[in-house]
Amino acid sequence: MISDIEILGNTQKGIEFIKRTEQKKFLFSLVISYTATSEIPGITIAGEHPDLIKFTGPADAEFIHYGYCRSISVIPMTPDGKPTPALLTKTALEAASIPSVIINAGSKLSPKLPFIDMNLDYGKNIGKEPALSLDDVGKAVEYGRIIGRFLGASTDCLIIGESIPGGTTTAMGTLAGLGVTGLVSSSMPQNPVELKNKVVKDALQRLNSTDPFEVISQLGDPMIPSVAGILSTASEITNVLLAGGTQMAAVLAFAKSIGFEGKNTAVGTTSYVVEDKSANLVETISQIFDIPILVARLKLAESQISGLKSYSEGFVKEGAGAGGASIGCMLKTGIDAISLLGLIEKEYRKIT
């Protein structure tokens, strides 16, 4: 039934996580945010045109809800047909009737749908200046904790995804600032590691404290403390699946530094992130917590649609909670990856 979910990290805890959530109620939340770090040329594939980057989060949110975008008239896809991972998310949620909610944690623009507002400013370019004020870091955690209590009470498994263009760089910065060594993934096959390293190095020069709030303030983004807050309270009362790659490692590292112990928590991602040779997600997470990493073995390589196939060739890989949503779909309904691919292709054809 769950043959297309692989368990990495702590296998025993992974089996238990699956047992607790199989055929149960899921709730999907997408935390949209923004870091001006994404405006550094060459750092992200999200929004090929710099003016469009700020639409990434709202467009993903709208696509998941409506099946089209309201804030932009174009389909969220690169010119050569690589679709936003929100396409996978939307298909998986719909196939399993998993309800979803959008959380705005410092998006530069508001999406055109109802959302939970955290009233946070967007993150600044960490290559040049602090990402957010210490006050906002505190608020993100506090508001996140309130949201986590509410969302966690309502489901057997809370999936938390993120959409923040440029977010792997701020994740790298956060990990570095918190003393976790790890290579971060990328939305591009040629991971611009040197560029990211330079940005993080510049940002690290401003850091003169080991205080985790200071680390986020200097090197992070608004998404990381927000999700850490949600995670810390939701996991007290239900299972939490952190849907993402590198960014969720940064969330875990920060959450640990403020007292979270890893309870009831798994990371859920796609095989494309785990197989990324330029990154080492599993090793990075294992430095932080001995928790399971559930991997959706999606079969996009077998697609006849080149835009979908490109995911298996190093493009996009993950985002908008696509891996976690796919895992939730498989756990809830028992669907396999090939059938899910059929639905994804159907959705792809609908929008093109």
Added chain:
Amino acid sequence: MISDIEILGNTQKGIEFIKRTEQKKFLFSLVISYTATSEIPGITIAGEHPDLIKFTGPADAEFIHYGYCRSISVIPMTPDGKPTPALLTKTALEAASIPSVIINAGSKLSPKLPFIDMNLDYGKNIGKEPALSLDDVGKAVEYGRIIGRFLGASTDCLIIGESIPGGTTTAMGTLAGLGVTGLVSSSMPQNPVELKNKVVKDALQRLNSTDPFEVISQLGDPMIPSVAGILSTASEITNVLLAGGTQMAAVLAFAKSIGFEGKNTAVGTTSYVVEDKSANLVETISQIFDIPILVARLKLAESQISGLKSYSEGFVKEGAGAGGASIGCMLKTGIDAISLLGLIEKEYRKIT
């Protein structure tokens, strides 16, 4: 066990509603809003000082979450000690560990906590001009429907309360515009019925259509179409308890006019509203739907605290979902009204 809940309206459906929700999961939502109609002198008790009226919704929301207010430094209480009904709501939710979420549907100010934003402008004074644009009425319904799908999927019973100062007048206007005759309740023992009638009469002169969206646009407020939207989708998948008095009659009338059929729905309120001689809530609702009205027989008359006792003397009566939250608490935990009063008094002493 539920001896302090009285069933009015359709008794059989009321018994079934109780059976479906007893000892089950509840979720409380508070829809905060604003109508400038509240600024007409003498129309509401909420915020004795006109400059403070706009804080009513945010203050109620903050009080329910934090046990104190952040947007104002004072305790939300009249100078002579009549507390906001949010005190009852907070006590009931806490006693039963019922999670809560705030929905901002056109509040003039944002509360200082995370909330679901419907991105609506506040309602204008219907005595002078249209309450909201037709576009905003449509958006309120549409966004409400999205929210209802998400909230309804997460619980066995969704309680929807409201906090909108001046809301009984716009409820009266909406009922009149939709052809429902009924007397509306008030937060004051001397219900300013003539003043309300005059305001509604002035507003009715602008109405030259029977279109329900036009009625809300001219005579309503942003809360009514928002809650109608939430109700219409949530009730498809779970039980819904509309927590309030007159305002919820207006919600039901509007919801009916756009196709809602009353499924899985009950009204929950306090005995003080039902006993209000200047109003006739049960008769008004029975004109719209044959549904149950659950009445929390709170024992505030037995309190030694005069501010609480005043509820039984015609002041405040209800608001911020107090009746529905009390019913939810009694249904979930089996607590009786006297024990609940003890907790309310304890909370009252804590804040004074």
